Amino acid sequence: MAATSGAGRPEKRKAITRAATAVFGRExxxxxxxxxxxxxxxxxxxxxxxxxxxxETLFLSVALESSGELTEKIRDLVDRHLGKIVDLRQDLTDFAVDRARAVLSAGDHGALGRAIRAEVANIPADVLEAWLEAGPVASLRDLAERFEALAGRGLLVVDDPALAAEQFTLLTFHGVAERSFWGAVPVPDEEVGRIAALGVDAFLKIYGAPAAG
Amino acid sequence: MAATSGAGRPEKRKAITRAATAVFGRExxxxxxxxxxxxxxxxxxxxxxxxxxxxETLFLSVALESSGELTEKIRDLVDRHLGKIVDLRQDLTDFAVDRARAVLSAGDHGALGRAIRAEVANIPADVLEAWLEAGPVASLRDLAERFEALAGRGLLVVDDPALAAEQFTLLTFHGVAERSFWGAVPVPDEEVGRIAALGVDAFLKIYGAPAAG
DNA sequence: GTCTATAATGTGATAGAC
DNA sequence: GTCTATCACATTATAGAC
Structure with missing residues (x-):
């Protein structure tokens, strides 16, 4: 805190962090x-x-900030798509597509995530842990909670919700993330949709309730 | 070719590429x-x-070279573990563990792969494509061929071998790759084994032959 | 091996805006 | 008065040519 703050108008600070997010993400x-x-x-x-x-302080500061904001965005998507289930397969697919877009779309926080992954060897361990906790780990936990609820309602058969959330993410998201190099290379929307659908297929073979086929 | 070669003893060239691989991977x-x-x-x-x-020429040159070498290494692992199947689940798990180690272990080609992924926005499209083709795509194809053979022998039920290879890789490898940031942060061996076993579990739920349970 | 041109971070000093 | 912009500055490090 003491190192990152100081005097000055808050509007200036905001302009700086926004610019830093953009430039670090781009370069x-x-x-x-x-x-x-x-x-x-x-x-x-x-x-x-x-x-x-x-x-370095500026970079780590915007990294943490951006991580938290992206987590909130994803949390909203979880709520919107998996709050009230209409068609489980469709809702899961829609969530997968929207999440991929949110994380990997060019102008957004995703670019900064790429920069962080590139610099990870030079980031202090405690900051890296804080970034993980505010970002990927938090999102995984949000999704796990939702899966647990769905299992409670008989829509999924889930022993270990955390594992299910991780495997869902692997099957529906990481294929796109890897193919696009975390947003650096564009992937056509239809390709994102195709991968998401195939991933949900596989996920439901593992965790789908037998009743729903 | 013309740009990368020149006069000089081949031994010197080898020393340079080896040094470049190490330094680019490290820094x-x-x-x-x-x-x-x-x-x-x-x-x-x-x-x-x-x-x-x-x-830039030096970097791209060693990138392509290293990509091909890693692909050969993985091809050897595919042959060794999935050539003659004794216990399918165990063989798949062993392969997953060895591949993760080969790609992500510190001193190896994996570090250069990290550097490439970090630089991907600045790599010419045709070179990037060549790198993909010599590396990840080739390995995926090798694995797909093997899965197709296993399906032919009734050990797996596989419609689309390429998809099966990709999902196997996602379930058993990308979780470790992401957690270790492609080798930048060490992951304990037992954790690698645990993730591999869970990934194979899931994979066999999708693609396992019913006979083998 | 030496040298040049360039560009980076981070630091003053001064004078002006809210 | 406090924060800001502008300019100049020292230091250091690099790619690449001679």
Whole structure:
């Protein structure tokens, strides 16, 4: 906290973090320059250093922030698609498609996630853990809770909800993530839909309730 | 070819590519310096530039080379573990564990794969395609062929061997790859084994022959 | 091997805006 | 008065040419 904050107007700080998110996502940590971030934020470089101690602090700060925001976005998708089940297969597929889009679409937080994954060897262990906890791990937990509820209603047969959530994510999301290199290379919408549908097929073979076939 | 080759002893060239693989893998593309590569190869920087036009050419060259070598390694594992099936579940699990180790173990080609994934936005499309074709896509095809053979012998029920190979890889490998950030963060052996076993469980629920239970 | 050109981070100093 | 923009600056590191 003490290192990241300081004096200054909050609006400036917001402009800086938004610019940093964009530039780090576009260029990656090493290539991104503080000059470029300052320019994109419309402030002077001095002002950036007034708000953030150094480049690394700025990067880790926006990484954590962005991680939490993406988790909230995904939580909304979980609620929207898996809150009230109409057609389980369809709802799961829709969720898979929307999540892939939310994480991997170009302009968004996904680009920063790519930068973080690229820099992971240079990120302090405790910060990395905090990022995981605010991001991927939290989303997995949200999904696991939902699966547990669905199992309670007899729609799924699930022993270990955390495992089911992870395997659902692997089958419906990681194939797209890998193919698009976490959003760096575009994947056509129809391809995303196809992969999601096939992933849900496989998932339901593992965890589907026999009644629903 | 013309850009990557030149005069000079082949032994020097080999030393350079080996050093470049190590340094690029350790530091990533941007951070790696040509000085460090020359030093690690035990040659002068001038010699490096005699063999490779520039930094980018050197990187792309070792990327392709390493991709092919890793594919061969994995092909050996496919043959060893899935050539003669003794206990299908056990053989699949052993293969999954060995592959994860081969790709993600620290000193190996896996580190370079991480660097490539980090740089993917700056890699020319045709080179990226060649890298995919020599690496991940080729390995997937090898595995698909093997699954098709196993299906022919009644050990698996497989409609689409390519899909089965991809889903096997997702279930048994990508969970570890993601958790370790493609080898940047170590994952305990027992955790790798646990994930592999759970992945094979799921895979056999989808594709297992009913006879074998 | 040496040298040049370039570009990066982070630091002052000063003068102006809210 | 406090925060800001502008400019200049020292330091360091790099790619690549001679």
């Amino acid at each position: 990656g940590y090493v290539r991104a320059s503080m000059d470029a971030i300052a320019a994109e934020a419309g402030v002077s470089k001095r002002t950036v250093y007034n708000h953030f101690a150094d480049k | 990533g593309y941007v951070r790696a310096s040509m000085d460090a590569i020359a030093a690690e190869a035990g040659v002068s920087k001038r010699t490096v530039y005699n063999h490779f036009a520039d930094k």
